[in-house]
Amino acid sequence: MARKQVTRSLPDGWDVEVTYAANGLEGIEAIRAGKGEMVFLDLTMPEMDGYEVLEAIRAERHKSIVIVISGDIQPEARDRVLALGALEFIKKPINKDKLAEVLHQYGLM
Template structure:
């Protein structure tokens, strides 16, 4: 069985780093990865497909991650969304959790998989 993942980030570098880590994290599963570069593209994918896991940046062109979460909540679309962001607003984590995100991770260099692994274990996805 494959794991369907949507990776939404306007940074090609971030998408590349995350995409490289996913097979290591989910080493026992086949992955089907779809990438989106902005919130509008993400919504198009999310309204048309079911994903097992979504990684969502907050600060993007066209539509922000906040707008994506709001649109999904408004339409009643449930998804396992982990926000992965460099957003430094003090209330960002509280806001995205209220909008339905299952996790919130600050982007770091180099990318640290420990917070992601904890969220995945806590939610039973790993």
């Protein structure tokens, strides 16, 4: 449900191919397979959490642009994901206008 909500929040007409991952391990495997130019990442996932995925992206030197979308809005969580290389942190539930604002801010669309 949350993954589909993110997909519905993507800007209209944005020409991207979407790949879903049911958990962090599937997510990092998709990134390793070249399907992670841009990653929308939750922090709470089975197998590997979002922090572990960010650590793997960093350790393996993937060039993924990561935007964390999470209900964990503690300042420590935001600081930690940014320190691990995430571009931005957006709170759940996702707001389509906020996502578009972030994408524009960083020149991603």
